Amino acid sequence: MAESTLQTDHPEGLDGFVRDWSSDQRTFKRVSWGKAMMWIFLLSDTFVFSIFLIGYMSARMSTKSDWPNTSEVFSLHVGGADLPLLLIAIMTFVLISSSGTMAMAVRCGYARARKATAGLMYLTALLGATFVGMQVFEWTKLIQEGVRPWGNPFGAEQFGASFFMITGFHGTHVSIGVLFLIIIATKIWRGEFDRPGRTWLKSDAGDYEAVEIMGLYWHFVDLVWVFIFAFFYLW
Amino acid sequence: MANIPYRPDEQVPPAEVPDVHPPHPHTWIGRWVFSQDAKYIAIQYSATAIAIGLVALVLSWLVRLQLGFPDVFSFSAEAYYQFITMHGMIMVIYLLTAIFLGGFGNYLIPLMVGARDMVFPFVNMLSYWVYLLAVLVLVASFFVPGGPTGAGWTLYPPQAILSGTPGGQDAGIILMLLSLILFIIGFTMGGLNYVVTVLQARTRGMTLMRMPLTVWGIFTATVMALLAFPALFVACVMMLFDRLLSTSFFMPTLVEMGEQLSYGGGSPIVFQHLFWFFGHPEVYIVALPAFGIVSDLISVHARKNVFGYRMMVWAIVIIGALSFIVWAHHMYVSGMHPYFGFFFATTTLIIAVPTAIKVYNWLLTLWRGDIHLTLPMLFALSFVVTFVNGGLTGLFLGNVVVDVPLSDTMFVVAHFHMVMGVAPLMVIFGAIYHWYPLMTGRMLNEAMGQIHFWVTFIGTYAIFFPMHYVGLVGVPRRYPEIGDPAFITTPVDGLNAFISIAAFIVGAAQILFLFNIAWSARNGRDAGGNPWRAASLEWQTPQTPPRHGNWADELPVVYRWAYDYSVPGAPEDFIAQDDPWVQQTAPT
Ligand code: HEM
Ligand SMILES: [Cu+2]
Numbered sequence: 001m002a003e004s005t006l007q008t009d010h011p012e013g014l015d016g017f018v019r020d021w022s023s024d025q026r027t028f029k030r031v032s033w034g035k036a037m038m039w040i041f042l043l044s045d046t047f048v049f050s051i052f053l054i055g056y057m058s059a060r061m062s063t064k065s066d067w068p069n070t071s072e073v074f075s076l077h078v079g080g081a082d083l084p085l086l087l088i089a090i091m092t093f094v095l096i097s098s099s100g101t102m103a104m105a106v107r108c109g110y111a112r113a114r115k116a117t118a119g120l121m122y123l124t125a126l127l128g129a130t131f132v133g134m135q136v137f138e139w140t141k142l143i144q145e146g147v148r149p150w151g152n153p154f155g156a157e158q159f160g161a162s163f164f165m166i167t168g169f170h171g172t173h174v175s176i177g178v179l180f181l182i183i184i185a186t187k188i189w190r191g192e193f194d195r196p197g198r199t200w201l202k203s204d205a206g207d208y209e210a211v212e213i214m215g216l217y218w219h220f221v222d223l224v225w226v227f228i229f230a231f232f233y234l235w
Numbered sequence: 236m237a238n239i240p241y242r243p244d245e246q247v248p249p250a251e252v253p254d255v256h257p258p259h260p261h262t263w264i265g266r267w268v269f270s271q272d273a274k275y276i277a278i279q280y281s282a283t284a285i286a287i288g289l290v291a292l293v294l295s296w297l298v299r300l301q302l303g304f305p306d307v308f309s310f311s312a313e314a315y316y317q318f319i320t321m322h323g324m325i326m327v328i329y330l331l332t333a334i335f336l337g338g339f340g341n342y343l344i345p346l347m348v349g350a351r352d353m354v355f356p357f358v359n360m361l362s363y364w365v366y367l368l369a370v371l372v373l374v375a376s377f378f379v380p381g382g383p384t385g386a387g388w389t390l391y392p393p394q395a396i397l398s399g400t401p402g403g404q405d406a407g408i409i410l411m412l413l414s415l416i417l418f419i420i421g422f423t424m425g426g427l428n429y430v431v432t433v434l435q436a437r438t439r440g441m442t443l444m445r446m447p448l449t450v451w452g453i454f455t456a457t458v459m460a461l462l463a464f465p466a467l468f469v470a471c472v473m474m475l476f477d478r479l480l481s482t483s484f485f486m487p488t489l490v491e492m493g494e495q496l497s498y499g500g501g502s503p504i505v506f507q508h509l510f511w512f513f514g515h516p517e518v519y520i521v522a523l524p525a526f527g528i529v530s531d532l533i534s535v536h537a538r539k540n541v542f543g544y545r546m547m548v549w550a551i552v553i554i555g556a557l558s559f560i561v562w563a564h565h566m567y568v569s570g571m572h573p574y575f576g577f578f579f580a581t582t583t584l585i586i587a588v589p590t591a592i593k594v595y596n597w598l599l600t601l602w603r604g605d606i607h608l609t610l611p612m613l614f615a616l617s618f619v620v621t622f623v624n625g626g627l628t629g630l631f632l633g634n635v636v637v638d639v640p641l642s643d644t645m646f647v648v649a650h651f652h653m654v655m656g657v658a659p660l661m662v663i664f665g666a667i668y669h670w671y672p673l674m675t676g677r678m679l680n681e682a683m684g685q686i687h688f689w690v691t692f693i694g695t696y697a698i699f700f701p702m703h704y705v706g707l708v709g710v711p712r713r714y715p716e717i718g719d720p721a722f723i724t725t726p727v728d729g730l731n732a733f734i735s736i737a738a739f740i741v742g743a744a745q746i747l748f749l750f751n752i753a754w755s756a757r758n759g760r761d762a763g764g765n766p767w768r769a770a771s772l773e774w775q776t777p778q779t780p781p782r783h784g785n786w787a788d789e790l791p792v793v794y795r796w797a798y799d800y801s802v803p804g805a806p807e808d809f810i811a812q813d814d815p816w817v818q819q820t821a822p823t
Contacts, residue, residue, distance in 0.1 A: 024438070025251050025438070028434065031435065041423070047461075047465035051466050055470075055505060062505070149482045158501065161483065165482075
């Protein structure tokens with residue numbers, strides 16, 4: 001006899017896993033379409049970033065010239081002293097903080113606190129924009145010092161190439177995130193999420209899940225930065 | 236037999252989420268141009284893929300003219316390289332991948348799992364338009380100064396972006412890379428849709444293990460594509476940097492025309508790894524949907540359930556997973572460490588196990604079946620034969636010692652055309668003959684179809700079977716003309732001419748096929764709702780062709796798997812998936 005699938009409890013662990021995968025309709029029982037789509041996209045994007053990093057690492061290993069000393073190249077001259085990686089530390093701090101504000105926004109979203117959610121999302125966007133701004137500053141500084149994709153005064157030419165490619169690709173992700181944060185926050189602020197009806201961001205009145213999905217993306221972009229930080233700046 | 240899980244359950248669980256109706260178009264443009272209906276997008280995808288595929292077909296004729304009759308038609312070496320490059324790239328990416336996933340995936344997934352549409356119709360529509368843009372950029376490369384790239388479909392650096400290769404220092408390679416990047420972006424939008432629709436938007440009663448194998452094949456291939464295309468994406472970006480910004484990711488120190496180039500320190504081998512990390516899964520991205528579809532065709536037209544359904548599903552999944560760890564079998568001659576070759580040869584040969592399981596199961600499905608030699612069945616049978624043939628030569632090439640002398644000969648060309656060219660195409664043809672009645676309500680003309688089948692089947696064998704021999708004799712691939720080198724002891728000129736003539740005849744048969752598609756849309760025999768008396772869900776729609784939203788007010792409820800054919804005691808020789816019929820007295 002096939003076991004009745006009408007049961008409504010949610011068995012945990014392996015039993016629950018097996019039950020969900022052998023059930024009808026939905027494999028991930030409490031996951032909406034949008035969230036599932038974001039997770040799978042992030043999986044694919046993880047591959048993109050991993051391969052970028054692997055490509056960079058293999059270039060770093062195969063090049064014959066010496067790799068520049070990153071703590072010197074990325075140092076800031078403040079008050080008569082060279083502080084290694086100062087800017088990057090600040091950037092990392094800003095981005096991680098933005099993950100915090102994003103998490104708070106998600107929480108407020110579930111409480112349907114309209115203004116708090118929108119406000120925290122704007123704050124997240126601001127921190128994200130600050131990050132991109134500092135990245136622009138860093139790029140400008142390096143370009144002024146003569147770093148180019150095809151060569152630089154410090155050592156192996158793959159250094160500049162990888163730097164611009166990887167931080168550029170990550171920065172693009174952050175910028176797109178900022179854009180969507182602002183769009184969603186503005187819609188929330190205007191109360192569009194509290195009106196009935198289905199739009200591309202919500203299924204009905206009070207459906208704030210888009211905030212959480214946005215949050216998934218944002219935390220992912222942060223996480224990627226941690227890896228870039230470790231493999232590019234610290235190595 | 237009562238506890239086999241695909242038997243009808245007593246209860247079907249209630250709906251977990253409310254029925255979502257896809258957005259209704261209000262304008263003419265929204266309906267016929269920027270349509271968000273997966274069925275319409277599928278047709279747009281397929282039509283575009285076939286159109287660009289015709290370009291590739293013509294290119295293959297030009298290649299064969301050169302190889303078959305080098306004294307009469309002598310193209311320049313540059314032109315020849317452009318022909319083979321564009322032929323290969325278009326066929327693999329812009330035709331096969333696009334038509335299987337964008338075409339059949341879009342049409343069949345929602346219908347087969349009982350959904351009204353893909354989960355994100357708007358994103359799905361964007362996917363098509365980005366794909367179209369990718370195709371247009373590709374086509375544009377034919378018209379820029381210097382023409383399209385001639386780097387070979389594998390685009391190996393450093394030659395791909397040097398002046399000796401056509402398009403290398405012109406716009407050709409740039410447009411090629413841009414087009415690939417666009418293709419990947421467009422595919423990702425569609426692919427996310429297919430995956431989420433299968434995972435999260437099935438109808439009541441439709442468990443994963445009740446899905447037709449077609450859906451399993453397309454689903455697994457899509458997941459693979461989402462994980463393999465990133466490697467190609469990154470490789471394209473890096474090569475674009477090398478070409479446009481003079482970075483040296485893939486470029487070692489080079490001297491060209493006595494002049495040292497500004498490149499230095501990069502590794503062309505890294506590109507090969509990235510390319511094949513994508514490239515090998517890619518061949519299964521094309522093969523797995525074909526596997527799935529062919530299983531369904533065989534089952535329907537032999538009026539028998541698929542033999543070993545569960546094993547078939549697992550074989551698809553395992554092949555998909557394993558194909559990510561075999562890529563370097565394309566690089567045996569790249570100078571890699573022998574232990575590497577050992578590792579990759581082992582994994583490569585392990586894939587043959589699940590593949591062989593599939594072949595045996597196809598044969599056992601046919602075994603003592605009520606085989607109807609309809610056109611879809613003929614094509615399905617020819618697929619099995621062709622695929623086995625190509626798989627056997629794969630075993631040769633998978634072994635390092637055998638591959639080293641065979642690599643870069645026409646033997647490899649014969650291998651992959653059998654296994655990845657002809658075999659999947661046979662499935663595409665069979666699938667079109669099978670589902671055309673669903674898409675249009677009419678049957679394709681049988682007489683034209685028979686001519687198409689026999690000419691294509693015998694013709695492709697005439698092309699590619701002798702090509703193995705040409706390769707064994709030692710003729711290298713990618714040479715417009717080889718003259719009379721001492722290492723080729725048996726001349727193959729006559730054989731080459733024969734192959735070329737066969738290629739033209741096969742090509743002509745495809746024109747007949749396209750004519751059939753156009754002609755039957757108006758003049759074909761009326762198909763009725765379910766001409767093949769198939770059990771799977773796509774044939775149970777209230778209208779044929781299915782309308783916007785696929786189903787009537789209620790979504791269908793599924794009680795069984797898709798393969799209840801010739802069930803003893805049943806009123807008909809098939810039981811539709813949404814038919815709640817149960818055996819009253821247990822069969823003895
Ligand atoms: C058990 C099965 C298979 C084995 C062991 C196998 C093995 C190989 C090997 C070792 C090569 C490299 C030959 C060389 O360049 O020297 C090769 C090439 C190729 N194979 Fe397979 N293969 C198998 C099945 C397939 C399938 C199912 C497809 C496609 C659907 C496929 C498509 C290709 C393509 C396109 C190439 C040529 C790529 C190029 O160099 O341009 N193979 N195969
Ligand atoms: Cu391969």
